[in-house]
Amino acid sequence: MSLTLRSLTATAVVVPMARPLWTSVQALREAPLLLVDLHTEEGIVGHAYLFCYLRAAAGAIAAFVEDLGTRLHGRPVVPASLRKAVADYSRLIGQRGVVSMAGAALDMAAWDALAKATDLPLVRLLGAEPRPVPAYNSNGLGLVEPQAAADEASELLAGGFKGIKMRLGRPSAQADLAAVRAVRKAVPDDVALMVDFNQALTPREAQTRCAMLDGEGVYWIEEALRHDDYAGYARLRQSLSTPLQFGENFTGPKAMAAALAAGCVDYVMPDAERIGGVSGWMDAAALAAAHEIEMSSHLFPEVTAHLLAATPTAHWLxxxxxxxPLLQAPLRIRDGLAVPSETAGSGLAWDRDAVERFRIDA
Known part of the structure; x- marks a missing residue:
């Protein structure tokens, strides 16, 4: 079935986090999300959502999403064609920030609608088979005291998770090390412990703090430096035995290609709303396969469960x-594995009562 775009609607919501997240940048106690619906003339509706980071950002993104809906009214729902139309429309302002996020939401909603039109789960529409993918629990484990971190780490293993992530970037390197050692002692040896600095460190600090983590049972070190300091990451990588991970801030596959060419990373983890939605993700997956580098996901687990199942070098979700709280059927986690939905589409279906409860004026 071919589909024709009628309109795009965007609804801003703010959902309280079950576990507040204290990072080196700021404390997060709520998740500002933008729910995007692609309405077609044929009656099929494609869904996507964005994580806006700030309440204030939701309104700007919503305005651009709905403007795109007006501009693209009557066009066939063909992701490649819609992608080009967004690029043409935004050529003067550039495809970054609000523009790239809106374009990614459009792309994800378009793929969801197409999967529904063909009565296939997204992973099958992408030419792959549904399969469980390893998941690590990234809820919580912020910059808290070592004992509190250890207690929370043990709680995060419920559901059979074999990986957890903690945030680093405390005022001192010794405080970070004490927290890592407390968590590592509290969880079984076979649990992967990822750590994330959220771009908190200078190059000199990164050399010191990351070297201290070598030999401490850390699975990867994430975003120690500013996300686009490829030369700095290359130098850091040469001095460490612990793998480096980044990629959530890649704006499109070209940024990922540049990082891979610089030889500055051991693993990559694109973000669906920054890499370019489903289309950008699949381009990135081909790059990762060509470089034989393992690829994980950043956020959006419901959709990336499908995308990782279609990624040749899939690593962690x-x-x-x-x-x-907004979904009729949340993603299933079984024995630490994320199980892609086998219903038609990406598995996103809004609980409308919950949406109204958490809705804000954007």
Missing amino acids: EYVDWAE
């Missing part, structure tokens, strides 16, 4: 539960 980052599990967060922020959107769950």
Whole structure:
């Protein structure tokens, strides 16, 4: 069935986090999300959502999403064609920030609608088979005291998770090390412990703090430096035995290609709303396969469960539960594995009562 775009609607919501997240940048106690619906003339509606980070950002993104809906009214729902139309329309302002996020939401909603039109789960529409993918629990484990971190880490293993992530970037390197050692002692040896600095460190600090983590049972070190300091990451990588991970801030596959060419990363983890939605993700997955580098996800677990199942070098899915209160059927986690929905589409279906409860004026 071919589909024709009628309109795009965007609804801003703010969902309280079950576990507040204290990072080196700011404390997060709520998840500002933008729910995007692609309405077609044929009656099929495609869904996507964005994580806006700030309440104030939701309104700007919503305005651009709905403007795109007006501009693209009557066009066939063909992701490649819609992608080009967004690029043409935004050529003067550039495809970054609000523009790239809106374009990614459009792309994800378009793929969801197409999967529904063909009565296939998204993973099958992408040419792959549904399969469980390893998931690590990324809810909580912020900058808290070592004992509190250890207690929370043990709680995060419920559901059979074999990986957890904690945030680093405390005022001192010794405080970070004490927290890592407390968590590592509290969880079984076979649990992967990822750590994330959220771009908090200078190059000199990164050399010191990351070297201290070598030999401490850390699975990867994420975003120690500013996300686009590829030269700095290359130098850091040469001095460490612990793998480096980043990629959530890649704006499109070209940014990922540049990082891979610079040889500055051991693993990559694109973000669906920044890499370009489903289309951008699949381009990135092809790059990762060509470089034989393992690829994980950042946020959006409901959709990335499908995308990782279609990724040749799939590694870990980052599990967060922020959107769950809004969904009719949240992502299933079974024995630490994320199980892609086998219903038609990406598995996103809004609980309209919950949406109204958490809705805000954007």
